Amino acid sequence: MFLYSHDSQGLGHVRRNLALAQHLSLHLPELSGRPVTGLLATGLPQASQFPLPAGFDWLALPGISKGDGGYTPRHLAAPMDSVVELRSRLLESALLAFEPDLVIIDRHPFGVCKELRRPLKRLRRRFPQARVVLGLREVLDAPEVAAAEWAALAKPALLDELFDAVWIYGDQGVHDTAATGEVPPGLAERAQFTGYLAHGRDLNPPPSVFGADAPFILTTVGGGSDGLHLALAAAAATVPVGQNHLVVTGPQMEDEDHAAVVEAGRPGTVVVRSVDGLSHHIAAASAVISMGGYNSVAEILATDTPALVVPREAPRTEQLIRARDLASAGALDVLREPYLTPAAIGAWLSHAVVRRVDRSLIQRDGLSAVPHLAATLLADTNLEVVA
Secondary structure, three states: OEEEOOOOOOOHHHHHHHHHHHHHHHHHHHHHOOOEOEEEEEOOHHHHHOOOOOOEEEEEOOOEEEEOOEEEEOOOOOOHHHHHHHHHHHHHHHHHHHOOOEEEEEOOOOOHHHOOHHHHHHHHHHOOOOEEEEEEEOOOOOHHHHHHHHHHHOOHHHHHHHOOEEEEEOOOOOOOOOOOOOOOHHHHOOEEEOOOEOOOOOOOOOOOOOOOOOOEEEEEOOOOOOOHHHHHHHHOOOOOOOOEEEEEOOOOOOHHHHHHHHHHOOOOEEEEOOOOOHHHHHHHOOEEEEOOOHHHHHHHHOOOOOEEEOOOOOOOOHHHHHHHHHHHOOOOEEOOHHHOOHHHHHHHHHHHOOOOOOOOOOOOEHHHHHHHHHHHHHOOOOOOOEO
């Protein structure tokens, strides 16, 4: 199998695909009767820090970054169109040489600057038996913004031709991506909601930073590239008596910004760039403060830990929509960025650490559902090996 994520900012796309690969590697062989091997395509240099499931390897692409002016090369001193062409040729070569039976594309159907469109068209012509899945987080953006992005990609007929299935990684009862118009009608008709990719993200619990029984608050800002404001406010917040505070700034936060968060920390606050087994730390925490990215929220949903989400509101409203919908479902609390202060966080913490949150009514077993969906999709291909 072949899993693609474009990875221009943050760790969310590659982490989502990695979680899928881990569960497909574990469960698809018993469902299909065939071994599994695969490639994870990414342009994110930090991806190599994550352990790979058995039978998988990385396909490294030249990195790109996204700024106010659009996409730019992360490291190469070359025009962006040259970097896109290089990435496209690497993807095409890998797809045609590897001959995957299953391709899962995260979020962007044709990748960055349509780099995947030609490779997918050639794959479809040469290996029509290959099954191609578009994996979508449960919230894309405001419907009118999402519709404009789809319209700029391709004619609907091409999307219908190249994609066999759409997996939406969420609970339709919390946010119905198809009904809002965030997905074009042709793709919406073949969409299946998996449930949130929540349970089973970290399979090996690590030891707690503070020891087995020491209570603590956790603040996480995802990859960290845009989490400085929240990390500073949280580090400076007063935490309830007896609680430690772990602030995880993420590997993509600038060094000087990370140092500023360390400086802002109150006594009892430990500031680190990353921690092994973040989902287990979320489950063990007395309360968690987080941005509203998909993976961070999914890890929160797998637990009963009270959560305060401070969603990013620009350039996309995705995190705000997600936070509001889950707040309406009683799963978390929301603090808007204009009201983010150490005092506001401290006030929330004083009430949060004495309670837990029941999230059992939300569908959270997407990682268990995906191998079954994959096995069904592959059942008609008459293949001997899932590769």
